[in-house]
Amino acid sequence: MSISLDDSTMRLVEVMVLRNTSAPILGLSFGYLLQEWSLSSASAVPGPNETRPGNATCPYDLGTTACHSRHGTCKGLDIGGYICRCDQGYQGNPYLTDGCQDIDECSVPVSGLTIGLGVGSGAVLLFLVLSITFMIHRIMTRKKRMRQRFFKQNHGQLLQQLVCQRADISERMILTLDELEKATNNFDKARELGGGGHGTVYKGILSNLHVVAIKKSKIIIQREIDEFINEVVILSQINHRNVVKLHGCCIEAEVPLLVYEFISNGTLYNHLHVEALLSLPWKDRVRIAVETARALAYLHSLVSMPIIHRDIKSPNILLDDNLTMKLSDFGASRYIPVDQTGLDTVVQGTFGYLDPTYHSTGHLTDKSDVYSFGVILIELLTRKKPVYYRSPEGHGLVNHFASLLSEDNLVGILDPQVVKEAGGEVIDIALLAAMCVKSVSKERPTMRQLEMTLEGIHAAKEYASSDVTEESEEENYVRVNDMSIIGGTNKDTLQADIDYITRVS
Secondary structure, X not given: OEEEOOXXXXXXEEEXXXXXXXXXXXXXXXXXXXXXXXXXXXXXXXXXOOOOOOEOOEOOOHHHOOOOOOOEEEEEOOOOOEEEEEOOOEEEOOOOOOOEEEOOHHHOOOHHHHHHHHHHHHHHHHHHHHHHHHHHHHHHHHHHHXXXXXXXXXXXXXXXXXXXXXXXXXXXXXXXXXXXHHHOOOOOHHHEEEEOOOEEEEEEEOOOOOEEEEEEEXXXXXXXXXXXXXXXXXXXXXXXXXXXXXXXXXXXXXOOEEEEXXXXXXXXXXXXXXXXOOOOOHHHHHHHHHHHHHHHHHHHHOOOOOEEOOOOOHHHEEEOOOOXXXXXXXXOOEEOOOOOOOEEOOOOOOOOOOOHHHHHHOEEOHHHHHHHHHHHHHHHHHOOOOOOOOOOOOOOHHHHHHHHHHOOOHHHOOOHHHHHHOOOHHHHHHHHHHHHOOOOHHXXXXXXXXXXXXXXHHHHHHHHHOOOOHHHHXXXXXXXXXXXXXXXXXXHHHHHHHHHHHHHO
């Protein structure tokens, strides 16, 4: 019936004939008896030729035994004799000299294995598809929940109520995180414009092709979230050519994101404080002072509810391609009710620019911005850094400036470029700066008065510069160095002008 080389057996069927003598007709019936027979050669004694491993009942001599293949082994049987098998990795007849041939196990076709692998691969693929689909759904669900939580955390409902008071603001102000990620290439480091300890600013392009600056906070604290909401509320209601424009905000990210118009030319601080001998021309400095006064006068007196900026400093004054200034960073700003002159708050601002009266009392008024503006004027005149400056005697910039001004020695602190380029107007602006930083806040002029005074100074300089000669330039240079004029008519005239403006306004 069958022969197996692996275990040296043969299956036989023995046929037995049974005669039924009692039947009239011969009848035959067959019985099948299945027996296994073991076929093997008798054990042989090892010869002198090549040998292989074996035992007492398994021969060693390849030349005199039935297991002739060099790649076969033999195994002794309990009933006597032995059987031959090809070594692992070989197939064939171990009883022939070259009967066991080397095979490539990986290329042996096994239909059952192939079918099993196919079915198994299909099941694995289906499992992977279902698993990936489930994971994507779970991630998207979790992402949606997180965005809803961030929306609530970032005062989203309050903000939505505020901006929805005007439909045009509501439609353009709320931006999605997906759009901002696309605008910045997932906040690519190459898109960074700058930043400080509290956040990073990225350059981006919105779907409407507006180029914007996107401010992203680095840390999550409640005060900064409150400032973020405050800035959105204030800037959404301001429209002035010298105030940076807010395009929108995103409140579904872990940290709030603000989207401004992109101002290409950096900050006033960066333009003033360069290592080169020359920085901004004096005529541009005067114009920037006028534009800053306009912006602050607008905030203090021309909006429905007065706004105190509370952090006026040169890093918050941006310049565009034409060096037109844009006031930015309204996170610390506060509304002052029209029936009040001030507001008691936690002191906030930047040392060097911070009003000492506000710092000592915590009472915020519009004169606090006036003080900071006066520091800006001193910075434009001297090119000294208000935060870091110290005189040889250890005084800060404001005190040293006021001391030299009172000694008729202002040239000792003026920027040499100003001394060369400016005319008599430098004395007027120095006096205005001194009035702004008076220790008694009530003695300081208003931003409206400062705006009108500076407009007059700027207009006079523009008129004079239209017909300037080398001789007049030399005369201006001498005039700035002759500080005795401060004690004379010029100072009295300036004070009279301010008094007149006060009465008119």
